[in-house]
Amino acid sequence: MHITHLKLTEQLSPPPSREQLLNSLKPGQLLKATALSDNINGSVRLQIGVTKLIAQTQLAIKTGQQLTLSVEKAGELPELKLVTGRSLAEIQSTLLKSILPRQQPLTQLFQRFAELLSSPASRELPESLHQSIGQITQQLLTSARPELIQRLREGVSNSGLFSERSLLEGRPQAGDLKISLLQLLGVLKFTLGDRAGVASRFQLPQAAPQAPQPLGEAATRLLLDLAKQLDSGLARIETLQLNSLPQDDPSRQLWQFELPIRNADQTDLFTIFIKRQGTQENPDEEQIWSLTLRMNLAGLGPMRVQLRLQGKSISSLFWAEQSHTTQLLKRHTSQLKSAFEKAGLEVTQIKAYQGIPTEERELPSGLSLLDEKA
Structure with missing residues (x-):
C-alpha cells in the first residue's frame, strides 16, 4: 500500500522550490492529501498543501478522496504509505x-x-x-x-x-x-x-x-x-495489552495485569483490574478508582478483593470460596480499617462474603477503590 515516485508537476502560489519540498519531507511525517484525479494507468494527481504532485500507485483512488499519507522514505524519490482511517476499536x-x-x-x-x-x-x-x-x-x-x-x-x-x-x-x-x-x-x-x-x-x-x-x-x-x-x-x-489501550472516552480507562507469583514449587496467578472513571465533562474531577484482585493461594483458596476510592473515601469487599478463609478475613477487618485510617482515608465499609461472585458486584454509588500503602 505504497504511493511511490512522487513527481512535481505544477505549483500554486507561493511556489516552494522542488528542493525545498523534498527537503521538508521526513520519515514518519504525516501528510493530508486530496486526490485531484482517479488512478489512471497507475498514476494519480494529488494536492498536498499548496503543491500538486503526480504519484505512482496501484491503489484504487477516486477524485476528491481525502488521504492521510505517512512518509516512509525521503530523498529524490520519496515513498509515501497510505494510512487507513480505521478506528482504534476496529x-x-x-x-x-x-x-x-x-x-x-x-x-x-x-x-x-x-x-x-x-x-x-x-x-x-x-x-x-x-x-x-x-x-x-x-x-x-x-x-x-x-x-x-x-x-x-x-x-x-x-x-x-x-x-x-x-x-x-x-x-x-x-x-x-x-x-x-x-x-x-x-x-x-x-x-x-x-x-x-x-x-x-x-x-x-x-x-x-x-x-x-x-x-x-x-x-x-x-x-x-x-x-x-x-x-x-x-x-x-x-x-491484556489490547484491553488496556486508551479508551475513546477520556473519562474512562482500564488496565489489566496478570502477575505470576512463585509459591514454593508452584506458580500462582494474581489477576488485577484497575479502572479509572471520571466525568465526561471534566475527566480529572472527582475521579473514581477501582481495583479488583483475583487470586487462588494455597491454604486460602480462590479469593476476590474489590476496593473503590473516591477522594478520601474508601470501601472494600472480600469474597472467599472457603469458609475458614472468610472467617479469617472477618477477624482482620478491624486491622485493615485502622491501616486505611492511618493513611488518612475515610472507611465507608469493609465486608467479607462467603463464595465467589459470578460477576463484578458494584459498590454503592460514589465509592471507589485502592490504596497501595495499606
Whole structure:
C-alpha cells in the first residue's frame, strides 16, 4: 500500500522550490492529501498543501478522496504509505480475533517449564535453554510477604503490559516478562531449526547460520509443545495489552495485569483490574478508582478483593470460596480499617462474603477503590 515516485508537476502560489519540498519531507511525517484525479494507468494527481504532485500507485483512488499519507522514505524519490482511517476499536477487534483462540493462562506455561526441566529428556537440551527458563522463573515475584509487598510495583511494571513503551523510550525493563519470553522463543527457534514454523508471527531475528543441536524424538516433542505454550502465553499478554489501550472516552480507562507469583514449587496467578472513571465533562474531577484482585493461594483458596476510592473515601469487599478463609478475613477487618485510617482515608465499609461472585458486584454509588500503602 505504497504511493511511490512522487513527481512535481505544477505549483500554486507561493511556489516552494522542488528542493525545498523534498527537503521538508521526513520519515514518519504525516501528510493530508486530496486526490485531484482517479488512478489512471497507475498514476494519480494529488494536492498536498499548496503543491500538486503526480504519484505512482496501484491503489484504487477516486477524485476528491481525502488521504492521510505517512512518509516512509525521503530523498529524490520519496515513498509515501497510505494510512487507513480505521478506528482504534476496529484495530483492537481485528487483533483480538486472531489472538483470543490461541491464548492460555500463564500458569499453564510455567507448569510446562517445571515439567520440562524435570523430564529425563531435558538432559538432551542445550544449557542455554535451561538457563533461559531458570532466569525467567527466578525473575517472578515470590509469595513471601516482605518481598511481595516491596516488589509489587516492580512486578506490575515488568508484567509485559508496557514492553513496547519501554523499548520505544530506550529503557527496556530488566526482567520484563514479555521480552524474556520472546528471547526464550528465539533460543527455542534456533534449537529446533527448521523442524517447525516456530515463532514466525513474531519475526524474530535469525541467528547466525549454524547447524541446530541434534535432538532425540522425546526432546523434540517437549520443545514443540513448549513452543505452543509460549505462543499461547504471549497471546495472553497481548490480549491484556489490547484491553488496556486508551479508551475513546477520556473519562474512562482500564488496565489489566496478570502477575505470576512463585509459591514454593508452584506458580500462582494474581489477576488485577484497575479502572479509572471520571466525568465526561471534566475527566480529572472527582475521579473514581477501582481495583479488583483475583487470586487462588494455597491454604486460602480462590479469593476476590474489590476496593473503590473516591477522594478520601474508601470501601472494600472480600469474597472467599472457603469458609475458614472468610472467617479469617472477618477477624482482620478491624486491622485493615485502622491501616486505611492511618493513611488518612475515610472507611465507608469493609465486608467479607462467603463464595465467589459470578460477576463484578458494584459498590454503592460514589465509592471507589485502592490504596497501595495499606
